[in-house]
Amino acid sequence: MIRILLVDDHPVVREGLRGMLGSEPDLEVVGEASSGPQAEALSARLRPDIVLMDLRMPGGSGVESISRMRSAGLPCRVIVLTTYEADSDILRAVAAGAAGYLLKDLARDELAGAIRAAARGETVLAPSVATRLVDRLRDRPERPHLSERETAVLRLVAEGHTNAEIGRRLYIGESTVKTHLLRIFGKLEVDDRTAAVTRAMRWELL
Known part of the structure; x- marks a missing residue:
């Protein structure tokens, strides 16, 4: 049995997902959360196999919760x-450790199949998302070089x-972190942190 936690700030969406998955004999919804922090707490307590996470919710983005759950060593x-x-949403989610990126317009059978694939350890991507990732990699310019410390910071x-x-x-000062970030921004030709992460993902620097 694959145990699932639903995370979405809209009750109607959670109810719809529960209904879609309820007829699958090998899938069980074990909990629901309406925010990222609530999802983190329930994941630690319920230990689901799969978390279906909305991206934008009150209390912080889904990407932030994915990062914290991964840092906490949660197995889901x-x-x-x-x-x-x-593109920025997709790359940030993948960089944070998401096992998949799906869109809410998919059919029940597709969702159930993606959950089973993710539970087997596979990465699941909506076709349009996979196309975007391939296009980003194909169009990337010459890859820059980041030092080991710059890579760790990024x-x-x-x-x-x-x-x-x-x-x-x-174990470095905050001013040193800022210096590393300025160097990273210069090498990647960007002006902010999100753009730096996005471009680093394009070049497979992370």
Whole structure:
């Protein structure tokens, strides 16, 4: 039996998902959450196999929760289930450790199949999402080089940590973190943290 946690701030969506999955003999919805922090708490307590996570909710984004759940060592695999398919959303979710990225217009059989595939350890992507990822990789320019420390800093940025948190984790000062970020921005030719993570994913630097 594959145990599932539903995470969406709209009760109607959660009810619809529960109804879609209820007729599948090998799938069991064990809980529901309406926010990222609630999902993190329930995942730690219920230990589901799969978490279906909306991307944008009150209390923080789904990506932030995925990062924290991964850092906490929770064994569940998280599938993003959303209406958004912007490149930045997709790349941030994948960088945070999502096992899949699906859109809410998929059919019941497709959703059930994706959940089973994710539970087997596979990555599941909506066709349009897979196409976007391939296009991003195909169109990327010459790959820049980041130092080992710059890579470590950017990886922590991708996980949602602040400069102060990064400094504590790497045992460096916050001003040094800012210096590394400025160098990273220059090498990647970007102006902010999100763009840096997005471009680093394009070049497979993380």
